[in-house]
Amino acid sequence: MVELITAIIKPHMLDTVKEALIANGVTGLTATEVKGFGRQKGHSENFRGAEYKIDFTPKLKIEVAVPAEIVDRIVNIIADAARTDKIGDGKIWSFPLDRLIRVRTGEMGTDAL
Amino acid sequence: MGSKREGDRVNTLTLKARLADRERQKFFITFLGGKLLGLAIAFYAIISLGPWIVGTVVHAANVPRADDIQTQVTGAINGLNTAWTLTAAFLVFFMQAGFMMLEAGFARTREVVNVLQECIVDTCLCAILFWAFGFAFMFGAGNGIIGHQYFFLNGAEQTYTFNGTFDTGVAFMAFFLFQFAFADTCSTITSGAMVGRTGFKGDLLYSIGVSGFIYPILGHWVWGPGGWLQTARNGVRIWDFAGSTVVHTMGGMIALAGAIVLGPRLGRKFKRDGGGLPPGHDLTIAAIGGVILWFGWYGFNPGSTLSAFDAAGIGRVATNTTLAAAAGGLSALMVIYFRVKKWDMGITINGFLGGLVAITAPCWFVNAFGAVVIGLVGGIVVVYGIDFIEWLRIDDPIGAVAVHGIAGIWGTWSVGLFATGQFGGVDGWFWGGGPKQFIAQVWGNAVVGGAAFSIALALMYGVKMTGTLRVSEEGELEGLDIHEHGSPAYHPEAAYTGQTS
Numbered sequence: 001m002v003e004l005i006t007a008i009i010k011p012h013m014l015d016t017v018k019e020a021l022i023a024n025g026v027t028g029l030t031a032t033e034v035k036g037f038g039r040q041k042g043h044s045e046n047f048r049g050a051e052y053k054i055d056f057t058p059k060l061k062i063e064v065a066v067p068a069e070i071v072d073r074i075v076n077i078i079a080d081a082a083r084t085d086k087i088g089d090g091k092i093w094s095f096p097l098d099r100l101i102r103v104r105t106g107e108m109g110t111d112a113l
Numbered sequence: 114m115g116s117k118r119e120g121d122r123v124n125t126l127t128l129k130a131r132l133a134d135r136e137r138q139k140f141f142i143t144f145l146g147g148k149l150l151g152l153a154i155a156f157y158a159i160i161s162l163g164p165w166i167v168g169t170v171v172h173a174a175n176v177p178r179a180d181d182i183q184t185q186v187t188g189a190i191n192g193l194n195t196a197w198t199l200t201a202a203f204l205v206f207f208m209q210a211g212f213m214m215l216e217a218g219f220a221r222t223r224e225v226v227n228v229l230q231e232c233i234v235d236t237c238l239c240a241i242l243f244w245a246f247g248f249a250f251m252f253g254a255g256n257g258i259i260g261h262q263y264f265f266l267n268g269a270e271q272t273y274t275f276n277g278t279f280d281t282g283v284a285f286m287a288f289f290l291f292q293f294a295f296a297d298t299c300s301t302i303t304s305g306a307m308v309g310r311t312g313f314k315g316d317l318l319y320s321i322g323v324s325g326f327i328y329p330i331l332g333h334w335v336w337g338p339g340g341w342l343q344t345a346r347n348g349v350r351i352w353d354f355a356g357s358t359v360v361h362t363m364g365g366m367i368a369l370a371g372a373i374v375l376g377p378r379l380g381r382k383f384k385r386d387g388g389g390l391p392p393g394h395d396l397t398i399a400a401i402g403g404v405i406l407w408f409g410w411y412g413f414n415p416g417s418t419l420s421a422f423d424a425a426g427i428g429r430v431a432t433n434t435t436l437a438a439a440a441g442g443l444s445a446l447m448v449i450y451f452r453v454k455k456w457d458m459g460i461t462i463n464g465f466l467g468g469l470v471a472i473t474a475p476c477w478f479v480n481a482f483g484a485v486v487i488g489l490v491g492g493i494v495v496v497y498g499i500d501f502i503e504w505l506r507i508d509d510p511i512g513a514v515a516v517h518g519i520a521g522i523w524g525t526w527s528v529g530l531f532a533t534g535q536f537g538g539v540d541g542w543f544w545g546g547g548p549k550q551f552i553a554q555v556w557g558n559a560v561v562g563g564a565a566f567s568i569a570l571a572l573m574y575g576v577k578m579t580g581t582l583r584v585s586e587e588g589e590l591e592g593l594d595i596h597e598h599g600s601p602a603y604h605p606e607a608a609y610t611g612q613t614s
Contacts (some may be wrong), residue, residue: 010590043595045595046598
């Protein structure tokens with residue numbers, strides 16, 4: 001079984017998280033620039049003296065598919081690497097993948113990782 | 114198998130056997146003869162075409178010395194000189210647009226507003242400071258170290274006359290505007306090496322120091338009336354026509370001091386630690402900004418004649434400026450092509466800027482051939498200068514230290530090497546003047562550069578002690594745009610929900 005881990009992190013923590021994952025045998029990941037909010041809510045910005053509330057804060061979403069038996073370990077690694085102990089450090093969640101196929105070879109499941 | 118053994122046999126022929134072979138002897142003689150013939154043709158071409166390429170030496174005694182060129186002191190406004198100087202002042206001012214675009218393009222997305230705002234506010238600040246006392250320190254009469262006349266432009270005469278020694282014929286206020294544009298350039302150069310981590314309060318503080326004190330006072334030494342570096346030692350003085358030393362070496366050295374005191378941006382890994390410079394975010398803007406700077410240089414150098422009647426001088430300076438820039442762009446491109454096998458644009462821009470910086474001091478004193486060589490070396494100096502700064506683990510995001518500081522040093526020295534003696538009687542080493550002028554250039558440049566660096570180091574440490582020089586770690590990671598200015602440069606509307614608090 002393969003699970004997909006999705007983590008929302010602070011944009012500048014990408015390098016740290018990537019290094020930590022590579023060091024622990026993860027072979028690939030996808031990163032996307034996203035905007036969103038959680039309990040942190042947004043922040044305010046200014047334009048020509050007027051202040052605006054911006055609800056959506058820039059974040060980075062990384063997605064990693066890993067074998068189900070190491071999901072707990074990998075999630076902890078991401079959490080440790082992305083932690084700055086300040087508000088807005090992000091979230092991590094995971095769920096099982098029904099299918100995983102490597103396009104070039106047609107390999108399935110953990111073979112496709 | 115057979116052919117392989119055949120090959121082995123041929124290769125293992127002894128040297129003696131090979132020398133004895135008639136065919137090989139014939140080949141060798143033909144080869145040597147061809148080479149010698151080629152060399153002879155090349156030598157003949159150099160000897161016969163040389164004067165056309167590098168120009169003939171005009172004996173120094175036949176040309177007017179620097180003193181003769183100076184016009185009489187009349188005090189009357191010359192309309193043409195004034196119009197020409199103002200035109201040049203406007204062009205130099207437009208270089209701000211070039212700097213803003215170049216620096217913004219080479220910066221990362223998160224600090225673009227900061228870079229632009231820094232240039233805008235520097236300009237505003239510099240205008241007020243230069244009016245209040247900068248111009249007085251630099252161009253007022255006083256002693257060799259500092260001027261003290263024309264505070265707040267009080268007591269301005271009809272024309273600016275260098276304390277009665279040399280009447281420019283340029284209306285006083287036009288001269289002021291031209292010199293303000295120069296001062297502004299110097300203070301903008303400084304910010305280039307400090308992109309991405311300088312707090313805005315700190316930026317305001319050090320800018321006051323640079324535009325109000327360092328540039329005007331050190332500039333007075335070389336350009337102001339009675340500045341002490343204008344005193345001849347061994348019969349020669351430093352010549353800096355448009356500011357390789359006064360503007361560029363000084364700006365580069367202050368930038369270096371700023372980058373050292375600030376330290377590198379967070380997470381910046383240097384080349385010898387397996388990292389490298391983070392790429393600029395918008396090369397379109399950077400390239401156009403570079404070319405606008407080149408365009409503005411046509412005010413910077415040709416305008417420094419301060420006289421519309423030095424028609425030959427203006428033409429020569431403009432052409433020399435162009436040739437040096439072109440040579441600098443090409444040489445930097447070639448150096449980098451042979452290194453990375455790509456036609457890298459960013460370094461080509463830095464290269465032609467290096468050529469422009471280098472030709473700034475010698476543009477009036479050299480001929481076209483000299484300008485090409487000066488620009489060529491300027492471009493190469495920039496590439497290796499950037500390597501050197503990187504090797505020192507100093508974070509200079511724009512390359513300001515190499516482009517302005519190091520190429521500025523080379524440009525100032527080059528007057529002492531390539532000045533032909535035809536123009537103003539300044540004799541370079543390569544044109545039979547001996548090392549005298551070169552030594553004067555090196556000395557003058559070292560004094561100004563060294564003073565700028567040490568004073569700026571003290572200034573930057575002073576600002577650092579107020580705690581405003583560098584933004585907080587959080588602010589730097591979030592990006593200076595939102596942290597310091599409250600607004601990102603791009604697409605602020607994407608997340609705008611219309612609420613005003």
